[in-house]
Amino acid sequence: MSENASLPVVPATADAEPAPPARFDTLPLDPKLLRAVADSGYLTMTPIQAKAIPIVLEGRDVMGAAQTGTGKTAAFSIPLLQRMLKHENPSVSPARHPVRALVLAPTRELADQVADNVKKYAKHTQLRSVVVFGGVDMKPQTAALKAGVEVLIATPGRLLDHIEAKNCVLNQVEYVVLDEADRMLDIGFLPDLQRILSFLPKTRQTLLFSATFSPEIKRLAQSYLQDPILVETARPNQTASTVEQRFIAATDDDKRAIIKQILKERSISQAIVFGNSKLGVARLARSFERDGLRTAALHGDKSQDERLKSLDAFKRGEVDLLVATDVAARGLDISNLPAVFNFDVPFNAEDYVHRIGRTGRAGASGLAVTLVTKSDARLVADIEKLIKRKIDLDAFELENTERPRFERRPRDESFERSERYERPDRPVRTTSPALRTPAPSADPFFNKPYEASARDEPPAWEKAKAAAPIKGLSSYIKPKRQVAALFGAKKPTAPAEG
């Protein structure tokens, strides 16, 4: 609570609150925008839209937090366009091509997606938008910028390039949006971000949106906002309640077999598999491909062309699995994605929320499976603390089948892989110990009984929350102790790490 002390807060509504959803056409929006919204098939607003849009229209700075997949992009782009329409045809000379609104996103694919949305809502207006990001030719971007553009959507690095090349002028920017704001404000992005903000007028409207805001980032963010309003819907740092979350105790050798078995057992047509490293993702993708699954990889060591191809192939359903790093964790809107697997537990608990938020979007159901090894205890505890939910580890019984000998699939030239990951084939184990059903062991980690029923009950902290505001998590969950119990006591024989 303390981090919000100075912020006026629009109270979060409870999930069960039976307020009738408000329609977009009750908003004081220009008919051109209402028409575009209607064209998109939207009739009623999501909670974050209903709360944030009127406040953005008032011209206030906003910090907006809402679950993944609940329409944050529309929540800022529609009212922003409305504000800009007040002087749709600026009297400023087009030769000076002043950018009036700037939207920053942490990945190229997300910037592209946000730009698509902005274009969609602005299509009946005169307002022009363009997206700029790295990995592609600068020339077409430069040409578009020089022709004049009112809304600029960008990733930080390429935008700085354009600024230095004097391809755009940002000293007349009236509106700034940080999408995935907590990521944009983290240590990796902050220097570039500050640099960019230094080119902007101090007087402007600033909007920060994300599904996750840590207390530290909330505090930091306030130094970039003027007299802001915090707009939160219920359960910040949560994904949609329609996502079934499972945590499965695994060994590194079991992980691929577990994923394949779950895909089969639950007849999952498509899934994203997240890994923590580019190299690991590249290898994992090749492994699934060898097993006959149609697989595409998405990570930062691929060319932008390959990245685009992978994502498009996945969106079009031409591949079953998208194996990706956290480049795909945030914001990407893939409709009706049934499942997400965390092959590796993410290093940041926030990224867990974003990763599994790729499924269960817009009210759809989804499955999120996280494979947990012994060394992940700390990370799981972090996730437990963030999502304020008790995490139970499921034991998983692999089918006692021998790994089928697979045929090498012919190389698909349309998915040329980067050569740096080519490795000689490892010898195939015909009786992989990893594929045997684990024998009962004395290790409590693997003897956790399979409990399917209890997990979906509202956790105790949720009930307590209704009665009193949460002061600290410690009274509701004991992550460290609980995970310690799950993973067993530390081996007394283990040598101390230096």
Next chain:
DNA sequence: AAAAAAC
């Protein structure tokens, strides 16, 4: 422990 974002 990593990834992302510029050339």
